[in-house]
Amino acid sequence: MSLYAKRRRRNAMATSLAWAAALFGLSWLFLILGALLYEGLRGLSPAVFTQMTPPPGSRGGLMNAIGGSLSMTAIGVAIGAPLGMLAGTYMAEYGRKTKLATVVRFVNDILLSAPSIVIGLFVYTIIVAPMGHFSGIAGAVALSLIVIPVVLRTTEDMLLLVPGSLREAAAALGAPRAVIISRVSYRAAKAGIVTGVLLAVARVSGETAPLLFTALNNQFWSSDLNAPMASLPVVIFQFALSPYKDWQQLAWTGALLITAAVLTLSIIARALSAGRRKS
Amino acid sequence: MTEIAIETRVTRVADRARALSAIAVADRLFHLTTRTAAIVVLIILGGVIVSLIHGSLPALRAFGLGFLTSQAWNPVTDNFGALPAIYGTVVTSLIAMLIAVPVGLGIATFLTELCPHPLRRPISVAIELLAGIPSIIYGIWGLFVLAPFVQAHVQPGLISLFKDIPVLSTLFAGPPYGIGVLTAGVILAVMVLPFIASISRDVFATVPPVLKEAATGIGCTTSEMMRHVVLPYTRVGVIGGVMLALGRALGETMAVTFVIGNAHKVSPSLLAPGTTISATIANEFTEAVGDVYTSALIGLGLILFIITFVVLAIARYMLMRIEQKSA
Secondary structure: OHHHHHHHHHHHHHHHHHHHHHHHHHHHHHHHHHHHHHHHHHOOOHHHHHOOOOOOOOOOOOHHHHHHHHHHHHHHHHHHHHHHHHHHHHHHHHHOOOHHHHHHHHHHHHHHHOOHHHHHHHHHHHHHHHHOOOOHHHHHHHHHHHHHHHHHHHHHHHHHHOOHHHHHHHHHOOOOHHHHHHHHHHHHHHHHHHHHHHHHHHHHHOOOHHHHOOOOOOOOOOOOOOOOOOOHHHHHHHHHOOOOHHHHHHHHHHHHHHHHHHHHHHHHHHHHHHHHHHO | OOHHHHHHHHHHHHHHHHHHHHHHHHHHHHHHHHHHHHHHHHHHHHHHHHHHHHHHHHHHHHHOOHHHHOOOEEOOOOEEOOHHHHHHHHHHHHHHHHHHHHHHHHHHHHHHHHOOHHHHHHHHHHHHHHHHOOHHHHHHHHHHHHHHHHHHHHHHHHHHHHOOOHHHHHHOOOOOOOOOHHHHHHHHHHHHHHHHHHHHHHHHOOOOHHHHHHHHHOOOOHHHHHHHHHHHHHHHHHHHHHHHHHHHHHHOOHHHHHHOEOOOOOOOOOOOOEOOHHHHHHHHHHHOOOHHHHHHHHHHHHHHHHHHHHHHHHHHHHHHHHHHHHO
16 A cells, blocks of 8 residues: 555656646746736837937837848748748659658758858858858848748648649649649648748748848848848847847847747747648 | 641641640749759758858868867967867757756646646647747847846855855856856757657657557556656657757857857856857857958857757657657
8 A cells, every 4th residue: 555655646746747847838938928028018119110220328219120120031031932842842742752852851851950050151151251241132041041941841741741632633634743733732732831931931030140140230221132231130139238228128129029020920820720730 | 528627637736736745844844943942952051061161171270170179269369269169059058958858858748648638739839939939039038037037046046055065066156147058058948948848749649549548557657657658669759859959959049149158268167157159159250350260160160060960860860760650
């Protein structure tokens, strides 16, 4: 009986530790979100969206950083998403078990989790150094290199989920391969592919490290992609590490904006893929 | 049949042949485009490796293998060594793993065995959202919220608690700065926690229910079933997940840069400021003047890439094995 009691006690202890672990994990989410709301909301005003990043000691906003982030993310996704989708299409529809597909799959997995600062170094050596200056386009290219593996992976996975019988039915009607892919496979996998792109956008919009020495930063509004460009994450980095109170406040507000955007995107992506699973 | 009818039939056949060949061309073109895209992805990774090696050549030529073991970091005399950065990277990641592995496994156990059903999905989503928060947010939060808290409430306690125990007293020595190697490790732990938790949860789900039922059938408690059936069965996959998280922790930049303190030295104390490879690059790259300085930083990037590459390759291999097992 004492052995039984001992085992029960040990089990109770282990299960309560598991409960504690879950509570511990969840509490970080609430601590971080709570701090963001508390510190970030204080600085939220229309000026954040309509004024440029200020010199220390004067009032200002984050307009140029928001604009820079939006345009570099848009260009990065515009370059990376089609490339990733096409490569993913090759892997799922043509390559499957060929050597090329196997190697690309491995390489893509490595790219997917490669440290993003290494991507920044790469873009620095191939674009910034030869051109001789930092630029928005270099930042966008760096972001696109992060988009590609995410989109490739999800596109491949989603296309592989499309039942082969659908393709066979289309082939029996005499449809050529390209038509089967574009009219049947893509249509069936649409929600999943969109989810992948949304996840990539979410991932990229919070990235800081690859922008530090590709796009650098810019105090002013710039629509010139050939010049240094401000972005929210880099501004947060600079302002948070500065000793000035109003810069730190802007950093918190920027952090709140990014987190809100990123979490919204990933929740939408999740809802999309959940809807697909049910149907 | 009149000649005109024959002629129209001939042209119709020709039209159809032309249309078919146009389709065939489009078909080949599409195939080719997707194949090219796949090859471009290959070239990109090749390019990353080549450019890193090329960029770090000047430093490697100047310092040789001594680059790996030297503690020097002096931009004025152009003398650089990677040891403090490598040390910091490894130690912060180890601290992160020490915290995140048990907690992550606990969360996975909770999600698969203990959690009431209606709560399972929301709780997993909440844990996974933790992975979606950008790393710069962890950085700013760590600097302004966590570090002051640790400085005021945790570190003084640790210092006085361990001051008479031989090894621990050197590990937890010195003034409480708040920022430092330990705080960076804690932040990293929170960042990789969702990876470990969700991968472990997924591999726990690959255990055939029959095995678990058999264990319960002979009277095992939940904890005994986890320890003697589920964990041995999923060991390979769990290790794969842990390695994947380790890969993340090794390469993480922004969160660490904020709280590590950026000191180029190897200190025995975990409370002292240190640096990591990625933090050094992030902090100094735009200020680096001179070829050797830049090249030393790119060399650090190369080392980081090689370390994470090895870790991730092991992770992929392990996860592949458990996938084959469950298939």
